[in-house]
Amino acid sequence: MITLTSPHRTRYHDLPAGFKLASLCVLTVFLFSIDSLAVHLSAVAGIGFLYALGGSRFVRAGVRGLLPLWPFVAVLAVWHAITGSLITGIGIAAKLLAAVGLANLVTMTTRLDDILGVVRKLTLPFFRFGIRTGGLDLAVALVVRFTPSLLRKGQSLATAWRARSCKRTNWRIMVPLTLSAIDDAERVAEAIRARRGS
Amino acid sequence: MGARNRFAERDIALIALFAALVAALGLVPSLMLASGVPITAQSLGIMLCGTVLGSVRGFAAAGLFVLLVAMGLPLLAGGRGGLGLFVSPSAGFLIGFPVAAFSIGWIVERARSVNAFWAAAGGAVAGGVVVLYAFGIAGMALSLEKSLGEASLLALPFIPGDILKAILAGFITMSLARMRPDSVLSRRNRHFKR
Numbered sequence: 001m002i003t004l005t006s007p008h009r010t011r012y013h014d015l016p017a018g019f020k021l022a023s024l025c026v027l028t029v030f031l032f033s034i035d036s037l038a039v040h041l042s043a044v045a046g047i048g049f050l051y052a053l054g055g056s057r058f059v060r061a062g063v064r065g066l067l068p069l070w071p072f073v074a075v076l077a078v079w080h081a082i083t084g085s086l087i088t089g090i091g092i093a094a095k096l097l098a099a100v101g102l103a104n105l106v107t108m109t110t111r112l113d114d115i116l117g118v119v120r121k122l123t124l125p126f127f128r129f130g131i132r133t134g135g136l137d138l139a140v141a142l143v144v145r146f147t148p149s150l151l152r153k154g155q156s157l158a159t160a161w162r163a164r165s166c167k168r169t170n171w172r173i174m175v176p177l178t179l180s181a182i183d184d185a186e187r188v189a190e191a192i193r194a195r196r197g198s
Numbered sequence: 199m200g201a202r203n204r205f206a207e208r209d210i211a212l213i214a215l216f217a218a219l220v221a222a223l224g225l226v227p228s229l230m231l232a233s234g235v236p237i238t239a240q241s242l243g244i245m246l247c248g249t250v251l252g253s254v255r256g257f258a259a260a261g262l263f264v265l266l267v268a269m270g271l272p273l274l275a276g277g278r279g280g281l282g283l284f285v286s287p288s289a290g291f292l293i294g295f296p297v298a299a300f301s302i303g304w305i306v307e308r309a310r311s312v313n314a315f316w317a318a319a320g321g322a323v324a325g326g327v328v329v330l331y332a333f334g335i336a337g338m339a340l341s342l343e344k345s346l347g348e349a350s351l352l353a354l355p356f357i358p359g360d361i362l363k364a365i366l367a368g369f370i371t372m373s374l375a376r377m378r379p380d381s382v383l384s385r386r387n388r389h390f391k392r
Contacts, residue, residue: 068286096285102282143217161313171366178246185214196207
């Protein structure tokens with residue numbers, strides 16, 4: 001499965017994942033606690049500069065990552081234009097762009113297994129409270145393995161439906177799809193048991 | 199020990215496969231509405247986590263899905279993923295997924311004497327609409343600096359679609375309960391549960 005980590009290598013890729021995630025937390029809290037248009041606009045400019053250091057391909061990928069924000073920016077623009085507080089709207093949009101841009105920067109430059117390593121460390125204290133976290137790696141691997149497989153099964157069920165009926169495929173294929181997920185889970189559990197010899 | 203391990207392995211497999219089901223449902227074509235959150239079958243998957251797996255496993259499946267999205271897998275509707283979503287206006291919905299699945303499962307587990315459709319559909323409306331939207335609206339209000347009432351206006355267009363999905367979750371759970379009663383873990387007797 002393709003992750004959102006940028007294949008275009010930058011200097012940020014070499015920074016430790018824990019450091020990047022901790023910095024992201026601190027900076028996001030800072031951005032949301034400050035109510036200053038100048039700070040938010042400076043943050044957008046600063047984060048834009050960080051992207052620019054990664055090269056033009058990296059900047060293009062960063063801009064693509066911000067595209068899902070446009071409906072919210074549009075809603076803010078219309079809302080604040082109507083209420084006559086456009087400057088406030090620009091401030092909120094700048095804060096959103098800066099926070100999402102920074103978070104995307106961390107996602108784009110941190111490998112999945114590095115983030116999983118941080119999650120593993122963070123979940124260690126849960127052991128003390130009797131919560132098992134050892135299955136996390138296995139569960140992550142199973143999701144990555146079975147998402148495309150379930151998607152293919154859904155497409156096969158839809159094709160079979162269309163071959164037998166002139167009506168459009170509808171929610172009813174969810175029943176066999178859910179059953180196939182349960183059956184796959186039973187088979188996987190059986191395989192893990194067999195491998196462990198229990 | 200054998201029995202303990204068997205349940206642990208089965209639990210992990212079920213949790214992972216339902217997280218994969220939620221992910222697969224987000225990759226089918228979606229409809230984008232005005233405030234930017236696409237309407238997909240993904241929230242139906244979250245509802246099924248609760249109605250089929252029950253509260254704890256449902257919470258874990260939805261939580262695993264959210265964790266993978268945070269870790270940068272593009273599993274959310276429209277191929278979205280990454281940490282940016284957790285500071286965007288739709289963050290409340292994402293963070294609310296595990297809580298919604300837990301609430302749905304909790305209600306279905308306590309309504310074993312009620313018909314499977316009504317238990318699942320009622321649970322899905324309460325957890326998948328009321329609880330989820332409470333998180334989603336609070337998230338939008340915080341990030342867009344709007345009041346809860348104003349943020350509710352932005353969320354309003356999605357509610358009919360999600361109520362429809364809750365009804366579908368009821369039908370799907372009822373079909374599963376009829377075809378293979380043991381597969382609906384939320385409605386199995388307590389002595390079958392770990």
